[in-house]
Amino acid sequence: MAAAASAAPVTSSSLLSRKGSSASSALGPIHASSPLPRFLRGGGRRMASSSFRSSRCGCPSAALAFRKPFVCSSSTSPVTSPSSSPLPSALLFDCDGVLVDTEKDGHRVSFNETFSERELGVSWDVQLYGELLKIGGGKERMTAYFNKTGWPVKAPKTEEERKDFIASLHKRKTDLFMVLIEKKLLPLRPGVERLIDEALAKGVKVAVCSTSNEKAVSAIVSFLLGPDRANKIAIFAGDVVPRKKPDPAIYLLAAETLGVDPASCVVVEDSAIGLSAAKAAGMKCIITKSGYTAEEDFVTADAVFDCIGDPPEARFDLSFCANLLQKQYVS
Numbered sequence: 001m002a003a004a005a006s007a008a009p010v011t012s013s014s015l016l017s018r019k020g021s022s023a024s025s026a027l028g029p030i031h032a033s034s035p036l037p038r039f040l041r042g043g044g045r046r047m048a049s050s051s052f053r054s055s056r057c058g059c060p061s062a063a064l065a066f067r068k069p070f071v072c073s074s075s076t077s078p079v080t081s082p083s084s085s086p087l088p089s090a091l092l093f094d095c096d097g098v099l100v101d102t103e104k105d106g107h108r109v110s111f112n113e114t115f116s117e118r119e120l121g122v123s124w125d126v127q128l129y130g131e132l133l134k135i136g137g138g139k140e141r142m143t144a145y146f147n148k149t150g151w152p153v154k155a156p157k158t159e160e161e162r163k164d165f166i167a168s169l170h171k172r173k174t175d176l177f178m179v180l181i182e183k184k185l186l187p188l189r190p191g192v193e194r195l196i197d198e199a200l201a202k203g204v205k206v207a208v209c210s211t212s213n214e215k216a217v218s219a220i221v222s223f224l225l226g227p228d229r230a231n232k233i234a235i236f237a238g239d240v241v242p243r244k245k246p247d248p249a250i251y252l253l254a255a256e257t258l259g260v261d262p263a264s265c266v267v268v269e270d271s272a273i274g275l276s277a278a279k280a281a282g283m284k285c286i287i288t289k290s291g292y293t294a295e296e297d298f299v300t301a302d303a304v305f306d307c308i309g310d311p312p313e314a315r316f317d318l319s320f321c322a323n324l325l326q327k328q329y330v331s
Contacts (some may be wrong), residue, residue: 001283
């Protein structure tokens with residue numbers, strides 16, 4: 001989802017040139033399609049307000065598809081494609097915002113509880129955290145924030161010690177987040193179980209590819225999807241790759257490990273940085289907008305929906321994913 005007054009402003013070039021920094025190494029190249037958060041550049045972004053409403057399925061209704069000729073609507077039947085279209089070799093899901101809308105009331109809350117426990121004098125409000133989400137990875141998020149605003153008085157002074165400090169904060173944050181998941185206080189988004197079950201039943205490989213801590217992602221999959229599904233779902237998360245989204249490394253690793261062609265994979269994402277990662281990996285990408293991402297630019301997505309959805313408000317199914325691979329859009 002760290003002496004302070006003398007801290008230099010953080011820019012894309014300074015982040016990338018800070019050799020050995022956990023923020024710079026994991027942020028990877030900064031693309032035009034994935035600018036630094038405005039809190040790093042000055043200013044901030046107002047979150048979606050009146051244009052962001054909930055539909056009956058509990059998803060943002062301000063959606064939908066931008067790419068022509070496909071147009072999404074909240075129809076009562078799933079958008080499907082001809083059954084003759086070859087199925088994807090793998091269906092790859094992001095975790096936070098796709099499986100569960102965890103960011104505002106899950107990760108953000110757990111970060112703030114950790115900061116409070118350590119008496120760091122830091123609290124991330126809803127709008128600020130929305131900007132911070134443009135940086136992939138919780139450790140990278142904290143590092144970039146502290147580099148910009150100044151490190152807390154209780155933080156170590158050397159770069160190496162600060163890495164350990166950030167790691168300890170992130171570990172505690174993950175433990176607090178796990179409690180929320182184990183208590184099932186954060187539900188799966190509509191349609192997630194349906195689409196995963198459909199893929200597994202048809203022999204399509206399923207994986208979750210996330211910048212979040214592997215322990216947290218595994219907990220979401222295990223506790224919310226259940227052990228039977230979890231045993232069939234591969235997880236690629238956290239520091240399994242050195243460069244995080246928008247870098248394509250995690251999606252390329254998933255394809256290689258699963259033994260599939262990236263071009264035969266369909267990714268389900270909710271954010272612009274996730275979309276950039278999927279497209280850079282040469283994969284089709286469907287966006288299901290989440291609370292923090294409703295106003296992001298998804299012009300390069302293959303389809304954009306408010307959610308996956310369950311009947312009678314199912315938005316798309318596995319056949320639609322197969323259709324994307326054949327570039328046969330449904331009107």
